[in-house]
Amino acid sequence: MEKVVFTSIPKTGTHLLLRYFYFINFKQAGPYAVPFFDKKFYDFIRNLKSGEYSVWHYHWSEELAAITRDVGAKVVFLYRDPRAWVSSTLHWIMRSPTNPLHELFANHFKTDQERIEVLIKGSNSDAISPPIQSMNNFWHTYEGWLYEPNVYKVRFEDIIGPRGGGDKETQLRVLGELMQFTGVRNESVTKEEIIDQLFSSEVETFRKGTIDSWREDFTPELHDLFLKEAGELLKVWGYAP
Numbered sequence: 001m002e003k004v005v006f007t008s009i010p011k012t013g014t015h016l017l018l019r020y021f022y023f024i025n026f027k028q029a030g031p032y033a034v035p036f037f038d039k040k041f042y043d044f045i046r047n048l049k050s051g052e053y054s055v056w057h058y059h060w061s062e063e064l065a066a067i068t069r070d071v072g073a074k075v076v077f078l079y080r081d082p083r084a085w086v087s088s089t090l091h092w093i094m095r096s097p098t099n100p101l102h103e104l105f106a107n108h109f110k111t112d113q114e115r116i117e118v119l120i121k122g123s124n125s126d127a128i129s130p131p132i133q134s135m136n137n138f139w140h141t142y143e144g145w146l147y148e149p150n151v152y153k154v155r156f157e158d159i160i161g162p163r164g165g166g167d168k169e170t171q172l173r174v175l176g177e178l179m180q181f182t183g184v185r186n187e188s189v190t191k192e193e194i195i196d197q198l199f200s201s202e203v204e205t206f207r208k209g210t211i212d213s214w215r216e217d218f219t220p221e222l223h224d225l226f227l228k229e230a231g232e233l234l235k236v237w238g239y240a241p
Contacts, residue, residue, distance in 0.1 A: 001026065002183040003048040005068055007058035008078035009142050011088040013156040016198055017078050018055065020175075023197040024184050026053045048073055050183075060144030069150060074181055077145040080156035080211075082135065082233045083226060086119050087214035100130060116222050120229050135230050143236065152181040155238075157211045161195060165211040171195065 006021065008014040021028070030044045032055040044054040045067050058064060068075050090112065093101045108128065109115045122134030145151050154174060161171035175191045218226070227234075227241060234241055 001051040002181070003050055003071060003073040004053035004182050005045055005048075005058065005073050005075045006053050006055040006078075007075065007142075007145065009080075009085065009139065010057050011085055011092055012078055012080040013160070014055075014057075014078060016156070017076070017154065017159065019197050020178070020194060021053050021055070023194055024179075024182075024189055025051075026182075027051055029054045031056055042067055045073060046071060059141040060148075065144065065148050068148075073150070074183075075145065075148065075151040076154060076178065076182065077142075077151050078154045078156065078159075079142070079237060081214065081239050082139060082230060082237060083214040083218065083223075083239075084156070084211065085139075086116055086135065086226070087217045089119055090115055090217065101132070104128065104130070112217060113219065113222060116217065117225060120222075120226055136233065139233055139237075146236075152178060154178065159198070160211060161198075 001024075004021070004026065006017065008017070018032075029048055029052040031038075031041045037056060037058075041054070041056060041058075042064060045064070048054060048071060067073075090105075093099050093105050094115075096102055105115050109118065118128070118132055120135055122137065123132045125131075146153065157166055158170050158174045159178075160166040162168050172191055172195075175194060176186075179186065179191070179194075231241060
């Protein structure tokens, strides 16, 4: 098995793909599940051994990309439709009292429309604390992974499969490519066995796991706002308006 760095944009299905690494017996080399990123976590990557993976919401940087190449690590990068990210992030904040934005979202903003607007546009107003980064700026911190040569890019919509509104043939193809990329031999475990382990509602951050659930939260006006403020993201990340 390869040395693997698994990175994802938060709220894009991280726990779904984590189950892949658990099931095929990759050994975790940190640092997922600690509260905040620290640059010393790069040491986990520098010291990776075959059959180990380091997992975090690693932003792209020239330094980190160079480290992965120098140690011969393969990078698996997970993302999803940016509109689904907005919806998933909204519901995660609202149902998580320990989230730093929970009190602000629950008490300062009165409607989901206001909450979605600020997730899209961000805010640096003195009246809003903590400040909220625009989604354009936030997603830009991950964009570099799209262009690195040692990265296998996984779209949530392609790996979720029929139980999440996706396509079975696409799921099997992507899973087969992922197994080959991470050095998992086909004879050690079947794609069907892995699929049975991937889709679970028994994780803390799981909500719906369906590809188009954002449509339930976006009014036509909010979608127009998204296209105006962040529509370029759909083009960059390969999604239709």
